Amino acid sequence: MGNFVANEGLSIFVILVWLGINAFLFVHFYMAFLVDRWFYTRVLLGQALSWARAPAACLNFNCMLILLPVCRNLLSFLRGSIQFCSRTAARQLDRNLTFHKLVAYMIAFHTAVHIIAHLFNFEFFMDAQLNRNSSFLPFVLSEIGTDDNASFLNPIRSNETNPTIVMFTTIAGVTGVVITLALILIITSSMEVIRRSYFEVFWYTHHLFIIFFIGLVFHGYGRIVRGQTAGSQQTNKPHLCADRFEDWGKNESDCAVPEFAGNPPGTWKWVLGPMILYVCERLVRIYRSHQKVVITKVVMHPSKTLELQMRKKGFHMEVGQYVFIQCPSVSRHEWHPFTLTSAPEEDYFSAHIRIVGDWTQALYEACGGDKTETQEAWKLPKVAIDGPFGTASEDVFRYEVVMLVGAGIGVTPFASILKSVWYKRIQNNQEVFTKKLLGWSVITSFTD
Structure with a gap:
């Protein structure tokens, strides 16, 4: 109670x-x-x-x-x-x-x-x-x-x-x-x-x-x-x-x-x-949508999941945040939310997009997902980004014990968290308040 x-x-x-x-x-x-x-x-x-x-x-x-x-x-x-x-x-x-x-x-x-x-x-x-x-x-x-x-x-x-x-x-x-x-x-x-x-x-x-x-x-x-x-x-x-x-x-x-x-x-x-x-x-969204976004890498994952790695000047993110993505060649008016799967420590930001509807299918095809040959960078579609926006996942490092529960494409917020943990603890040897992180039937301990 x-x-x-x-x-x-x-x-x-x-x-x-x-x-x-x-x-x-x-x-x-x-x-x-x-x-x-x-x-x-x-x-x-x-x-x-x-x-x-x-x-x-x-x-x-x-x-x-x-x-x-x-x-x-x-x-x-x-x-x-x-x-x-x-x-x-x-x-x-x-x-x-x-x-x-x-x-x-x-x-x-x-x-x-x-x-x-x-x-x-x-x-x-x-x-x-x-x-x-x-x-x-x-x-x-x-x-x-x-x-x-x-x-x-x-x-x-x-x-x-x-x-x-x-x-x-x-x-x-x-x-x-x-x-x-x-x-x-x-x-x-x-x-x-x-x-x-x-x-x-x-x-x-x-x-x-x-x-x-x-x-x-x-x-x-x-x-x-x-x-x-x-x-x-x-x-x-x-x-x-x-x-x-x-x-x-x-x-x-x-x-x-x-x-x-x-x-x-x-x-x-x-x-x-x-x-x-x-x-x-x-007006803020319109301003952001006109800022240049560069797609640096496109990865086609199994189960028709598209990963876009992007860069944008002045873009700063935290773990678990999400952005709205627009692709003018698909639709000039539609903005769809996607969780960021990259870590703040990386020099790019990424989103994993599961192909489940007309818009995502059109984006998949525009990025060459339906082609066998490698897509040239200049042929990739232009995209606009609005965000990032905060979620409860931002507070993950303010708790000693964290449990991550997700399924399917719903695990994407945890990719950002796990990547950030790796950068903080393994690469940078940085102390974090979180001591134990549980998820996907895996227990990772940071106590020692």
Whole structure:
């Protein structure tokens, strides 16, 4: 139990804090739409108003988080900064994709709640407009602002329309449809079976997040959900005037016709910072991708495994790190992650690539893997490298006893570690903190 708490305690704490913030935002904004300002809006919509706005607040929070776990340069920087303070804290950064997926699931959940609530809202708006009875308060509220008055409450301005038309003729409706479609495509194409069998589908559809965020920022500019203005609450107190709506605006009445306005859009305040960070992240990647990489050696291993040995000016790595590789002659837009199998002490860096898909097969053929004769160096394809990026394996030499467990191509991180051990202990006679390393049913002792 003690080991579990030591290893997983911080992760559980982070998840609980994240869930707690989501719960707080949901409850807080649910209650915020039960105050007097939204009294007349609730006359039309009932509790569906709060059920639409509460998940919207949670969506803002989670959309703020979704980009941060995929800012790999930022995570590598943070990992290098905090690993001297706490190995436990540094290890949390290695679970970035797990957290990214959890946030995506939360976005999908709140999106579903938000959409369902707004479907009810549009039906309620339409019902209030169709029931043309002047003794019916929802209809009276729906008629406010018919003379091109910006102070309307019901966005459905005529009984000759329907929610579908409103959905495709308003900013909120159009952006909502675009956001939902983009999200559905992103999530469905992210399933493991799609990623492994049709990586290109996953890769390209995942970039719909650009459209998703653009739509998200502009979604609130239509200000469809409107509440009573502060000034109007002084001249038309809802609890006093709601039952006297026949006298609104008359000379002898102390209840003026209520005025309404929508909240200013605020999603951009949540997502602007992460969007700027992500843009900087992509600019760094673009800069790195244009730095010259030279393939010094190509080795064809059994079981169709390709080894690329490369050099790049200013490239520095640690054991267990990984890079993203792009081959423009294969695809100008696809970047694939591969663990570095070379040691930091070597004058080159290498990656072992198992041929398991269309992209790796094309790279294999471009490097001459399907030819019997030796490939000339000038015929080798150009490649671009982004990285290296950190993993938990970087901390291997901070432990006295290390166990390496891997299978198949999954053993590649350990090649870098074992090579580095050999250079440190055998060639350079350098002391290392690690005394025992276990893996692949082999025990190597460094005690003496």
